[in-house]
Amino acid sequence: MSGLADGINRTARRIPVWPLYILGVVPALAEYALGLTGRLGVDPVKAIEQQLGLYALQLLIAGLAITPLRRYFGINLLRFRRAIGLLAFFYVCAHLATWLVLDIQLLWGQIWRDILKRPYITIGMAAFAMMIPLAVTSNNRVLKRMGAAAWRRLHRLTYLVALLGSVHFVMLVKGWQLEPLIYMAIIAALLLLRLDFRRMPLARGA
Amino acid sequence: MRYRFSTGLRHSDVTPASVFHARRRFLAGIGAGVGAGVLGLPGAGRAAPDITRLKPNTYEEITTYNNYYEFGTGKEDPAENAGAMQTDPWTVEIGGLVERPGAYGMDDILKGAPIEDRIYRFRCVEAWSMVIPWNGFQLSHLLDRVGVQPGAKYVAFETAVLPDVMPGVKRNVLEWPYREGLRLDEAMNPLTLLATGIYDKPIPNQNGAPLRLVVPWKYGFKSIKSIVRITLTDSQPQTSWNMSNPGEYGFYSNVNPEVDHPRWSQATERRIGGGFFAKREETQMFNGYGEEVADLYAGMDLKKFY
Ligand code: HEM
Numbered sequence: 485m486s487g488l489a490d491g492i493n494r495t496a497r498r499i500p501v502w503p504l505y506i507l508g509v510v511p512a513l514a515e516y517a518l519g520l521t522g523r524l525g526v527d528p529v530k531a532i533e534q535q536l537g538l539y540a541l542q543l544l545i546a547g548l549a550i551t552p553l554r555r556y557f558g559i560n561l562l563r564f565r566r567a568i569g570l571l572a573f574f575y576v577c578a579h580l581a582t583w584l585v586l587d588i589q590l591l592w593g594q595i596w597r598d599i600l601k602r603p604y605i606t607i608g609m610a611a612f613a614m615m616i617p618l619a620v621t622s623n624n625r626v627l628k629r630m631g632a633a634a635w636r637r638l639h640r641l642t643y644l645v646a647l648l649g650s651v652h653f654v655m656l657v658k659g660w661q662l663e664p665l666i667y668m669a670i671i672a673a674l675l676l677l678r679l680d681f682r683r684m685p686l687a688r689g690a
Numbered sequence: 691m692r693y694r695f696s697t698g699l700r701h702s703d704v705t706p707a708s709v710f711h712a713r714r715r716f717l718a719g720i721g722a723g724v725g726a727g728v729l730g731l732p733g734a735g736r737a738a739p740d741i742t743r744l745k746p747n748t749y750e751e752i753t754t755y756n757n758y759y760e761f762g763t764g765k766e767d768p769a770e771n772a773g774a775m776q777t778d779p780w781t782v783e784i785g786g787l788v789e790r791p792g793a794y795g796m797d798d799i800l801k802g803a804p805i806e807d808r809i810y811r812f813r814c815v816e817a818w819s820m821v822i823p824w825n826g827f828q829l830s831h832l833l834d835r836v837g838v839q840p841g842a843k844y845v846a847f848e849t850a851v852l853p854d855v856m857p858g859v860k861r862n863v864l865e866w867p868y869r870e871g872l873r874l875d876e877a878m879n880p881l882t883l884l885a886t887g888i889y890d891k892p893i894p895n896q897n898g899a900p901l902r903l904v905v906p907w908k909y910g911f912k913s914i915k916s917i918v919r920i921t922l923t924d925s926q927p928q929t930s931w932n933m934s935n936p937g938e939y940g941f942y943s944n945v946n947p948e949v950d951h952p953r954w955s956q957a958t959e960r961r962i963g964g965g966f967f968a969k970r971e972e973t974q975m976f977n978g979y980g981e982e983v984a985d986l987y988a989g990m991d992l993k994k995f996y
Contacts, residue, residue, distance in 0.1 A: 525765070
């Protein structure tokens with residue numbers, strides 16, 4: 485096992501991070517391209533909106549998986565985590581923008597009422613709002629200024645963001661559907677893995 | 691006097707598609723979707739812009755974007771999965787407070803049924819909408835045939851549960867069978883349709899073959915699909931979405947832009963098929979059928995009876 489982990493780690497060290505930012509936005513552009521060319525069925529706006537939300541949630545999960553991967557499998561992908569987190573934020577922004585512009589179409593009265601009155605939107609907005617300080621502080625300059633301990637404390641917000649994201653998903657589907665519950669279970673499991681009392685991961689800012 | 695502009699299922703065989711569409715558009719316009727003039731009052735009080743607003747959705751749109759959870763919860767699932775359902779032969783168990791209860795075969799049900807074309811707005815609770823050219827006959831016709839007993843006040847409906855061909859019923863997204871219901875006066879309203887076709891083609895499985903309800907002034911989930919049971923009752927029947935989430939889905943579920951749903955604002959809607967930048971439209975009270983149905987609810991607080 486450690487042989488495999490070593491192999492992955494060696495390869496990962498050789499891969500530069502910056503192409504991830506470029507590759508990462510391709511699926512969003514592809515989604516729009518498919519929608520604009522009529523290949524997303526008869527309701528492209530809803531299809532794009534949902535797919536971007538799904539990508540955002542998947543990226544949040546990927547970000548949460550980095551620490552357990554290292555701890556339990558010795559796989560170190562830490563250097564990609566910032567890119568993954570920033571891409572997650574990008575997808576949430578695109579998801580939100582799609583909703584604002586193409587779905588609800590800047591009808592501000594209705595937007596405002598939706599944010600206040602529809603719990604799944606309220607929760608989605610809360611998750612989005614919490615991601616803003618995380619995105620703003622995801623660069624070395626701010627990291628240095630804040631100090632590592634404070635920075636880590638702040639970035640524990642990602643736990644809450646991911647949880648809220650999955651709650652948002654569970655709430656917006658009709659009836660009890662399996663897919664959002666699976667996402668929620670994965671996120672819960674990734675968070676529970678951090679509650680390893682012997683190693684006190686929270687104190688070490690996992 | 692009933693204004694019926696077409697009968698017969700072989701109609702499209704002799705009418706070129708373009709003529710068919712053009713004529714439908716016109717009729718939808720003058721009747722403003724009022725069963726294309728059930729009341730025989732073309733254009734009564736309705737503005738001209740409806741002529742373009744009520745352009746029916748394409749057959750493809752209507753048959754590839756469906757909510758039919760027995761075949762899966764995705765919008766495309768029903769079109770993909772419903773093909774295996776056998777709808778011939780098909781029987782509908784009609785019972786409860788009726789004079790002539792029994793298992794009615796589809797042939798029997800269709801015998802002498804006055805099939806008409808009805809272009810109706812269709813408004814989903816998820817805040818999207820379509821315009822659909824149905825073929826079907828008034829539910830009142832069937833109810834008159836089986837004879838409604840004086841004590842009957844409601845009509846209950848059930849959808850088929852066919853685990854062999856319905857992947858969705860293996861999970862309890864809802865409690866199966868899917869159930870719906872109407873008050874008797876709603877059921878007898880001339881707008882209330884039992885649909886057997888779309889665009890003069892037999893209704894596809896994913897749209898509720900071979901027999902489904904269409905209640906155009908209510909949210910789409912009231913228009914129950916693939917009916918196998920109709921029961922006349924004296925008390926309000928249970929309905930699936932109400933059972934699953936009573937705070938969100940009421941028995942009446944009339945389209946009402948002023949009564950908000952916790953998940954979707956009902957003030958506006960997105961018309962399917964309008965393309966990428968189609969503008970949202972304002973949702974109309976009773977989905978635009980107020981003239982025909984508002985009287986049914988006179989004196990009722992529709993915020994309470996949502
Ligand atoms: C961390 C933030 C968020 C995440 C992870 C997220 C994730 C998701 C996911 C996974 C879906 C469902 C996709 C599917 O059905 O397959 C979704 C749908 C949706 N989200 Fe979000 N979302 C977030 C924030 C927001 C925000 C801020 C808004 C708007 C204010 C929003 C509005 C919506 C809407 C309108 C839908 C579609 C609902 C429908 O199907 O009608 N989301 N989101």
